[in-house]
Amino acid sequence: MKTAKGGLVLKSLKEQVYDYLRQQFQKHRLQPGETINMEATAGKLGVSKTPLRDALIQLEMEGFVTISPRRGIFVNPLPLAEIREFYQVIGALESSALIESFPSLGPAGIRKMDGLNRRMQKAIDAGDFDLFYEKNLLFHDAFVAACGNGNLTRIVGNLKKRLYDFPRKRQWIKEWEQSSIREHQEIVDFLAAGDPQSAAIFLRDVHWSFKVQEKFIRKYYGDAKA
Amino acid sequence: MKTAKGGLVLKSLKEQVYDYLRQQFQKHRLQPGETINMEATAGKLGVSKTPLRDALIQLEMEGFVTISPRRGIFVNPLPLAEIREFYQVIGALESSALIESFPSLGPAGIRKMDGLNRRMQKAIDAGDFDLFYEKNLLFHDAFVAACGNGNLTRIVGNLKKRLYDFPRKRQWIKEWEQSSIREHQEIVDFLAAGDPQSAAIFLRDVHWSFKVQEKFIRKYYGDAKA
DNA sequence: GGCAAATAACTGATATATCAGATATCAGAA
DNA sequence: TTCTGATATCTGATATATCAGTTATTTGCC
Structure with missing residues (x-):
């Protein structure tokens, strides 16, 4: 959710989480095959699992991760x-x-x-x-x-x-x-x-x-x- | 979540909701500009808003809808x-x-x-x-x-x-x-x-x-x- | 010791409650 | 009558609790 208030552009938590994760990719902090743990990551970011999951669904659609249901979320390799x-x-x-x-x-x-x-x-x-x-x-x-x-x-x-x-x-x-x-x-x-x-x-x-x-x-x- | 049990392939609720909504598009039940109401749709489908939202995020990524935060979810036109x-x-x-x-x-x-x-x-x-x-x-x-x-x-x-x-x-x-x-x-x-x-x-x-x-x-x- | 079944733990999926921004409506003042 | 601010309502966003499939570990039997 992007709202402009007096020139400020406010981003939804989902968007902020998405941006954070994208940054993690850019900084090569997330390696292929690595898992992203929902509880740990949400805790670390100080948000609930909900916006994290929203962001991850988007990242999955973009090919960065694979959400393997009830097993884990994995960073995709790039063969x-x-x-x-x-x-x-x-x-x-x-x-x-x-x-x-x-x-x-x-x-x-x-x-x-x-x-x-x-x-x-x-x-x-x-x-x-x-x-x-x-x-x-x-x-x-x-x-x-x-x-x-x-x-x-x-x-x-x-x-x-x-x-x-x-x-x-x-x-x-x-x-x-x-x-x-x-x-x-x-x-x-x-x-x-x-x-x-x-x-x-x-x-x-x-x-x-x-x-x-x-x-x-x-x-x-x-x-x-x- | 797709699980095979004795030959049955079980789909997660998110996937089923996604399939349902895709069908709605195919049957032209969802017209451009129309809104999809979360409460009503989730109620109609007999699921919570969560898998519905998951499915809608995917549909948004695919271009079918626009999620306008806190305002509504709109079916995209195709100009x-x-x-x-x-x-x-x-x-x-x-x-x-x-x-x-x-x-x-x-x-x-x-x-x-x-x-x-x-x-x-x-x-x-x-x-x-x-x-x-x-x-x-x-x-x-x-x-x-x-x-x-x-x-x-x-x-x-x-x-x-x-x-x-x-x-x-x-x-x-x-x-x-x-x-x-x-x-x-x-x-x-x-x-x-x-x-x-x-x-x-x-x-x-x-x-x-x-x-x-x-x-x-x-x-x-x-x-x-x- | 090896194997199978039972149990525990892990992890994401889902349901429900609550929050928060957007919009509509109402009330009061000019 | 019109405008502005307050309030109510709507709707999606988020937090929390619970569920449910998967995996790991333990236990018991041969």
């Missing part, structure tokens, strides 16, 4: 096979979004993407992974948002939540980040040349190709077992 | 704009699934799709819309399932739930059904000719093109307002 699936889905959807957004992106939008990619390079040069990550998200968001398809944005966003919040072996791989920047530049170049189809195909078949990115993925997530 | 969004997403994902599944489909899989399409024609000839609908789902499921991407299947499936459970103006439009069958045949022909790329493009840009299908969509769903 390579599933990462492969995510890559396929995101590739197909972002590719579609890029084509759809091209008319409304225009030169200004392409310049914006180009600028974001350059800032990604600067972040790498400065060793600032958080900034790199932020600009990377914004690069993709530029055309996904411009596509104007809220459902597509939601679906892609949720898969990315799973990809990025999952505990990983390494914080970053410079080679991968450099490679991403080169790929982004390729996409921008296609767009600037007025060829969204080639940009979309490159985005789908290279940038979001599990096969192409596999060597980095394995380093980054480790060879996670299901 | 044409959203249908358009769904068409784009499904088109992109099914297209991707078709390419991915082609190697494992093989001649047998293509024949199966062909057979399903012929049965769709027979259903039309016999005026049996339920059978048509069933074979239509199976036609698409054939390559979506063969793609082996559970997440893609789940995402597409959920969007189709929304499309097919939504109340509509007309039960069926023979012209659209005939058109679908022709389009399916086109896809099958491309596949049989060993050209999944053309099949995928046709699937995405014709079969799942909102623009191409718009005249039927408007007749079928009515000109629903948001």
Whole structure:
């Protein structure tokens, strides 16, 4: 329950619990296979089990946990096979979004993407992974948002939540980040040349190709077992 | 909670409530904008508000309802704009699934799709819309399932739930059904000719093109307002 | 010692009571 | 008559108690 009172936005307990748990994922405090104990967690958060359960149902729908009735609530692993699936889905959807957004992106939008990619390079040069990550998200968001398809944005966003919040072996791989920047530049170049189809195909078949990115993925997530 | 006891599969109350509500949608007993009253519904179903709320949280995540805190729970409309969004997403994902599944489909899989399409024609000839609908789902499921991407299947499936459970103006439009069958045949022909790329493009840009299908969509769903 | 049945403990699922925000209605003042 | 504040009602959100399936441990028999 979000209420605005004099500029304050009040969140329901359910939402606050959800945010807390999401943070736990982002901080890698919840590991695959781990159980979330209702009594203990509710006690720790100082709320009843009810909003906790509400939040967990949402997290289950989003793929983060599995509620195994009367047995326990388990943090889902993220096996390579599933990462492969995510890559396929995101590739197909972002590719579609890029084509759809091209008319409304225009030169200004392409310049914006180009600028974001350059800032990604600067972040790498400065060793600032958080900034790199932020600009990377914004690069993709530029055309996904411009596509104007809220459902597509939601679906892609949720898969990315799973990809990025999952505990990983390494914080970053410079080679991968450099490679991403080169790929982004390729996409921008296609767009600037007025060829969204080639940009979309490159985005789908290279940038979001599990096969192409596999060597980095394995380093980054480790060879996670299901 | 699904438990198997001596072959019986027992469902939790939450699941049963969810199934009931889904049925209500399928039977068009729940209309856009309508409210679902917790006390009344729980009383009617003979359960407490808890499993009802659990089910509603899931339905909200799936887009069927909006839980407006402390105000009410509203059945979501399905405006044409959203249908358009769904068409784009499904088109992109099914297209991707078709390419991915082609190697494992093989001649047998293509024949199966062909057979399903012929049965769709027979259903039309016999005026049996339920059978048509069933074979239509199976036609698409054939390559979506063969793609082996559970997440893609789940995402597409959920969007189709929304499309097919939504109340509509007309039960069926023979012209659209005939058109679908022709389009399916086109896809099958491309596949049989060993050209999944053309099949995928046709699937995405014709079969799942909102623009191409718009005249039927408007007749079928009515000109629903948001 | 091994196995099966009984019992205890654990844990999530559900029911009920209470709370709390939103909305409608009423009463009083201008 | 209109407006504002107070009160009542409605409805979902949350807390607490209890239930019920699952798992672990104990007990008794062979």
